[in-house]
Amino acid sequence: AQSVTQLGSHVSVSEGALVLLRCNYSSSVPPYLFWYVQYPNQGLQLLLKYTSAATLVKGINGFEAEFKKSETSFHLTKPSAHMSDAAEYFCAVSLIQGAQKLVFGQGTRLTINP
Amino acid sequence: DTAVSQTPKYLVTQMGNDKSIKCEQNLGHDTMYWYKQDSKKFLKIMFSYNNKELIINETVPNRFSPKSPDKAHLNLHINSLELGDSAVYFCASSQGLAGGPVETQYFGPGTRLLVL
Numbered sequence: 001a002q003s004v005t006q007l008g009s010h011v012s013v014s015e016g017a018l019v020l021l022r023c024n025y026s027s028s029v030p031p032y033l034f035w036y037v038q039y040p041n042q043g044l045q046l047l048l049k050y051t052s053a054a055t056l057v058k059g060i061n062g063f064e065a066e067f068k069k070s071e072t073s074f075h076l077t078k079p080s081a082h083m084s085d086a087a088e089y090f091c092a093v094s095l096i097q098g099a100q101k102l103v104f105g106q107g108t109r110l111t112i113n114p
Numbered sequence: 115d116t117a118v119s120q121t122p123k124y125l126v127t128q129m130g131n132d133k134s135i136k137c138e139q140n141l142g143h144d145t146m147y148w149y150k151q152d153s154k155k156f157l158k159i160m161f162s163y164n165n166k167e168l169i170i171n172e173t174v175p176n177r178f179s180p181k182s183p184d185k186a187h188l189n190l191h192i193n194s195l196e197l198g199d200s201a202v203y204f205c206a207s208s209q210g211l212a213g214g215p216v217e218t219q220y221f222g223p224g225t226r227l228l229v230l
Contacts, residue, residue, distance in 0.1 A: 043222050102219060104158070106156060
């Protein structure tokens with residue numbers, strides 16, 4: 001079964017520092033991977049997605065992620081954190097079971113320190 | 115314009131009651147979903163509808179019954195509410211099956227259900 005694991009339920013970085021949120025996947029077929037962000041008391045918003053077109057994927061708000069098959073990883077990075085990046089981040093793998101089904105990781109809460 | 119909207123935003127009710135949550139999308143999408151997010155923020159799909167037809171029905175108690183009167187609406191009715199039903203319920207929509215596994219799902223703001 002396809003799944004994703006997010007390492008670290010809580011990550012804290014200083015404003016201006018590098019953000020690194022980890023996601024590893026388990027899949028017997030080429031996976032389609034997503035990163036979503038959830039700001040407090042809001043729904044989820046797509047940051048970026050891997051569709052096999054390119055291993056380095058650029059998303060919104062300066063985020064990017066690199067698909068590494070050898071490491072079964074799809075880590076999310078941003079060079080310089082802003083206070084507005086504080087949110088919950090979810091990695092997900094997509095599969096088709098009659099319809100698209102997103103299987104989410106446990107989520108990582110990102111805190112930005114001033 | 116809100117793309118995916120849900121009502122109500124908050125719902126506080128007693129155990130044993132029956133309640134409904136409504137979802138509407140104005141994106142012209144063919145597929146809609148219900149997700150449950152528990153107190154630990156874990157998100158799990160419950161149902162998916164495509165053009166009013168039930169496609170995905172995860173292992174959900176049959177007290178939960180989705181209804182899609184048209185492809186822009188997907189409502190969730192919950193009978194005999196239990197304490198464990200307390201969660202945030204998200205509606206989402208996507209273009210449809212033609213996009214395959216790389217479709218983007220657009221989420222509503224969520225309905226926070228508290229069962230006392």
